[in-house]
Amino acid sequence: MVKSYLDFEQPIADIESKILELENSDLDQDQINKEVIDLNESAVKLTEKIYSNLSPWQNVQVARHSERPHFVDYIERIADEFDELHGDRHFSDDRAILGGIGKIGDYKVVIIGHEKGRSTEEKIKHNFGMSQPEGYRKACRLMKLAERFNLPLVTMIDTPGAYPGIDSEERGQSEAIAYNLKVMSSLRTPIIVNIVGEGGSGGALALGVGDHINMMEHATYSVASPEACASIIWRDSEMAAEAAEAMKLSANNIFELKLIDEIIKEPLGGAHRNYDQASSQIKNSIINNLERLNQIPLNDLVEKRYERLMSYGAL
Amino acid sequence: MANWFEKILPSFIRKGSIKKSTIPEGLWQNCSACNNILYVPELETNLYVCMKCDHHIRLGARKRLELFLDTSGTKELSEGKSPKDWLKFKDTKTYKERINSAEKASSENEALIVMEGTVNKLPLVAAAFEFRFMGGSMGSVVGQKFVEGVNHALSNQLPFVCFSTSGGARMQESLVSLYQMAKTSAAIEKMHQAHLPYISVMIDPIYGGVSASLAMLGDINIAEPKALVGFTGPRVIEQTLNVQLPEGFQRSEFLLEHGAIDMIVHRKDLKETVHRLISGLISNRKS
Numbered sequence: 001m002v003k004s005y006l007d008f009e010q011p012i013a014d015i016e017s018k019i020l021e022l023e024n025s026d027l028d029q030d031q032i033n034k035e036v037i038d039l040n041e042s043a044v045k046l047t048e049k050i051y052s053n054l055s056p057w058q059n060v061q062v063a064r065h066s067e068r069p070h071f072v073d074y075i076e077r078i079a080d081e082f083d084e085l086h087g088d089r090h091f092s093d094d095r096a097i098l099g100g101i102g103k104i105g106d107y108k109v110v111i112i113g114h115e116k117g118r119s120t121e122e123k124i125k126h127n128f129g130m131s132q133p134e135g136y137r138k139a140c141r142l143m144k145l146a147e148r149f150n151l152p153l154v155t156m157i158d159t160p161g162a163y164p165g166i167d168s169e170e171r172g173q174s175e176a177i178a179y180n181l182k183v184m185s186s187l188r189t190p191i192i193v194n195i196v197g198e199g200g201s202g203g204a205l206a207l208g209v210g211d212h213i214n215m216m217e218h219a220t221y222s223v224a225s226p227e228a229c230a231s232i233i234w235r236d237s238e239m240a241a242e243a244a245e246a247m248k249l250s251a252n253n254i255f256e257l258k259l260i261d262e263i264i265k266e267p268l269g270g271a272h273r274n275y276d277q278a279s280s281q282i283k284n285s286i287i288n289n290l291e292r293l294n295q296i297p298l299n300d301l302v303e304k305r306y307e308r309l310m311s312y313g314a315l
Numbered sequence: 316m317a318n319w320f321e322k323i324l325p326s327f328i329r330k331g332s333i334k335k336s337t338i339p340e341g342l343w344q345n346c347s348a349c350n351n352i353l354y355v356p357e358l359e360t361n362l363y364v365c366m367k368c369d370h371h372i373r374l375g376a377r378k379r380l381e382l383f384l385d386t387s388g389t390k391e392l393s394e395g396k397s398p399k400d401w402l403k404f405k406d407t408k409t410y411k412e413r414i415n416s417a418e419k420a421s422s423e424n425e426a427l428i429v430m431e432g433t434v435n436k437l438p439l440v441a442a443a444f445e446f447r448f449m450g451g452s453m454g455s456v457v458g459q460k461f462v463e464g465v466n467h468a469l470s471n472q473l474p475f476v477c478f479s480t481s482g483g484a485r486m487q488e489s490l491v492s493l494y495q496m497a498k499t500s501a502a503i504e505k506m507h508q509a510h511l512p513y514i515s516v517m518i519d520p521i522y523g524g525v526s527a528s529l530a531m532l533g534d535i536n537i538a539e540p541k542a543l544v545g546f547t548g549p550r551v552i553e554q555t556l557n558v559q560l561p562e563g564f565q566r567s568e569f570l571l572e573h574g575a576i577d578m579i580v581h582r583k584d585l586k587e588t589v590h591r592l593i594s595g596l597i598s599n600r601k602s
Contacts, residue, residue, distance in 0.1 A: 162527075164547035164555050169565060170573050173546035177527040178500055185501030186508070201484075202496060202527045202546070209497045223484045223493040223524070228551070233406045233486050247489040248402045257401060259490050309501045310462060312494040313455025315399060 006061050008050060012269070015043040047269040054218070057241035059250045060226055062218040063198050067272040069279070071098060071113035071156050074196065077279035078286070079104055079111060085145075087138060091171065094135030096127045096163070097207070099142040104154065105287040107294075110146035112139045112207060113156030116197070129198075130163035133176035136206050140180050143187055152190040152290055155207040160225050162203030177206040184209035185309060186302055190293035192286055195219045195260070196271075199249075201228070211305050212289040213259075214282065215251045217266040221259075222249035259312065346370055362582045371519065371539045371582050375421070376428040376445035379478050379518075383441060383586055384432035392429040392440070392467055393460040401455065404487040413449060413487065421447035426481070427457040429464035431473075435590045440468040443478040444518075444525070450482035453525050457485075458495030461529060465502040474512040474593045479530040483523020496528035503532045512596045514589055517544050517567070517576065535592055536576040538567035539585075544575075 005013040019039050022032050054062065062068070075082050082102035087093040099112035117126035139155075146153040162173055184191060191210030199208070199221030215221060224232065226240035229247055248254070251263045264281050271278035293301065342355050348370035358365075362382055363372040374382070380389070397414065404410040418424065426448035431440050442464050444451040461477070468475040484492040506513045515533030519542035527546055530536075538544060545565040553560060563569050570576045580588045 162546060164552050166552065166556070166558065166560065166564070169545050169547065169552070170569075172531075172573065172575050174526040174544075175531040175575060177546070178496075178529075178531040181497045181500035181528060182504045182507075182532055185497065186504050201493065202524055205493055205496055209501075221490055223486060223489045229486050229489075231551075242406070246402070246404050246406060247486070249489065253402075254490055257491065259494060306501055306505075309494075309498050312498050313399075313401070313458055313488070313491045315396070315456065315459060 004066055006058070006065065008054075008058050008061075009269075012043055012047050012050065015039055015046065019043070044268065051218075051269055054250075055241075056220075056244040056248070056250055057226070059218055060198075060220050060240075060244050062270045062272075063220045065270060065272045066118075068197055069271050069275045070118065070197070071115040071158060073275050074113075074156060074279055074282065075102070075111065077276060078283045082111065085142060088134040088141060090137060091134045094127075094132050094138055095125050096129050096131040096159070097135035097139050099139060101145075101151065104283065104290070107152060107287065107290045109152050109154050109290070110142050111154045111156070112142055113194075113196075114159040114204075114207070116158060127163060129159040130161060131159065131203060131206075132163050132165065132168045133171040133173050136162075136176035136180050139207060140176075140183055143180070143183055147187050147189045150189060152192065152293065153187065153210075154192045154286060155194065155210070157193065157195045157199050157204045157207050157221075158197030158219075159200050159203045160198055161200035161228070162206070177202045180206040181209060185306065188298045188302055190290065190296075190301060191305075192289050192293070194264075194282060194286070195221050196282070198225075200225045209305070209309070211293050211301060211308075212261050214262050214264050214285055215254060215260045216264045216271060216278070216282070217251055218270050219251060220244075220249040221251075221254055222247045347372060364582050369540070369581075371541070373446060373480070373519070375447065376423065376426075376443035376478075379443040380428060380430050380432075380441055383443075383476075383478075383589075384430060384434060385436065389430050389432035392431055393463045395424055396456045396460060397424045398454050398456050398485075398488075401488055401491045404489075410487040417448045421445050423448050425456045425460065426451045426453070427460045429460050429467075431467060431471075434476075434586060434593075437474075437590055437593060438471075439474040439476060439593065440464050440471075441476045441478070444480045446480045449485060449487075451480050451525070452482050452485035453492060453495050453499075453528075454485035454488040455491050455495060458492075458498045461495075461499050462502045465499075465506060468511060469505060469509055472509075472511065474514065474596075475506060476514045476516065476589060476593075477529060477533075478516045478518055479521050479525055480518035481521055481523075481525035481530075483525055493524065496524045499529040500532060503529060507534070512593050514592065516580075516585065516589070517542050517570075519543050522546065522548050531575070534596065535578075537578055537580050537585075537588070537592075538570060538576050539582055540567055540579050542567045544570055 079102040084100040116129035117123040193210035195215040226244040229243040230239035231237040267274035267277040346365040349368035351367040517538035
């Protein structure tokens with residue numbers, strides 16, 4: 001059961017707490033069972049109703065939900081084997097981006113993704129999924145490793161954005177992101193990108209160039225976080241909900257613009273309600289696409305990726 | 316012809332048809348750094364660098380290319396393209412309204428101008444961002460024009476020079492705009508694969524999506540003195556971390572010290588330097 005509810009989920013929370021109450025009551029067991037079934041049914045209906053009509057800002061809240069599955073949760077369920085590889089070989093091991101070699105189904109792959117961390121301690125360790133240059137450079141090193149050993153690359157995006165810090169700037173945050181974009185555009189191995197949570201700005205795109213781009217149903221993807229966009233355009237970060245609306249950051253809108261290839265259905269009420277189901281959905285798509293992309297000769301694959309990049313916003 | 320024609324015109328029209336006023340307008344300009352009043356014709360010959368404090372005053376994109384390229388044989392590429400409102404974006408104003416006022420402010424259709432021309436007779440393609448057009452932000456048309464410029468360079472085996480000055484990606488095009496970072500970077504990768512020089516010239520200021528794509532990817536990165544270049548703007552860093560930023564943070568001199576750029580070049584030396592660097596990259600070794 002979900003531990004924390006979002007504001008707009010309060011009616012669901014009320015029903016679910018009623019169920020809990022009933023289950024712990026002294027009433028006749030048959031009576032309890034019957035009522036619980038009814039209540040469960042109405043909870044499902046209500047969840048369907050609420051989640052089929054999320055506003056962009058509500059969608060942002062789901063994408064940022066404190067219990068939403070993270071990179072480590074997906075890896076645990078998607079990868080049959082995984083060995084984490086550390087460090088950028090230049091400066092440090094950024095914990096906001098994790099990566100390694102592993103196996104998904106029968107496919108040996110390199111996997112890279114943002115990790116936000118769950119507990120306060122972990123969040124600090126992973127810097128809330130906001131990478132510094134060394135994170136992008138570690139990712140780049142692993143991308144090249146993938147290419148060298150002919151391993152497909154799978155990335156998972158979940159970040160508010162690149163870290164805005166003095167030391168990040170000193171060590172070339174811009175260059176680190178730009179270089180990854182350049183490298184990914186011509187990397188000679190299949191790349192499957194998955195936007196699983198927040199896709200915030202260049203910090204997200206730095207893992208986001210590929211041959212097949214998946215986006216989870218309730219993930220978001222935009223040029224800047226709603227707060228940043230609001231403070232740039234409205235000069236007021238309080239206008240984040242309006243910015244979320246204006247930026248059209250939800251999967252449906254982005255799919256219509258042909259900027260992603262596939263929307264991965266989430267369990268009813270969001271991925272945080274069922275990690276296993278969310279993971280198996282995403283795993284199925286990854287395996288299908290690995291199978292498909294592995295058939296394509298590398299020259300054609302890279303050429304197609306280039307054409308796809310050129311088609312973005314072409315007039 | 317004009318003389319006899321003017322004579323037969325009523326005087327009030329005649330007056331209007333001749334140059335407006337004998338009192339020169341726009342002959343004086345304040346330096347935005349030292350606030351000294353500068354004589355514009357002199358400023359023009361000084362390439363809009365303040366005669367008093369050496370501040371590099373902002374130049375329009377067209378002026379920039381005019382000063383950089385040889386006077387004859389220039390041709391604009393991908394001319395006349397206007398932005399597209401993919402998202403029907405609206406904040407306090409609609410994107411359409413913002414485009415209209417940007418056109419008025421800059422007399423341009425978009426924030427990037429691309430030209431083919433020569434620099435000291437060396438043929439190349441040069442692009443320049445127009446900061447007055449929505450802060451030089453990169454939307455889909457900017458990305459497209461950049462790529463078309465690169466394609467022109469690729470098919471004619473020419474070097475490519477880009478003068479960047481930009482607030483970053485254009486919010487009004489959200490993800491379409493973000494993707495231009497990948498699109499332009501992919502095009503630069505083609506330049507690299509073709510062994511054609513790509514020179515990035517950084518002009519004050521460059522942030523966000525333009526900094527984290529085409530501006531940082533030069534074979535050689537050059538900056539004008541004291542240009543501000545970074546990923547996150549100083550105001551955001553200060554507010555987020557609640558710190559005071561060190562003196563000279565994100566200035567060209569800071570970038571040079573931290574290894575992000577190859578050199579700082581004074582505006583008066585830019586043309587010669589870029590010409591020399593490109594010539595230097597074209598090898599005469601028999602392969």
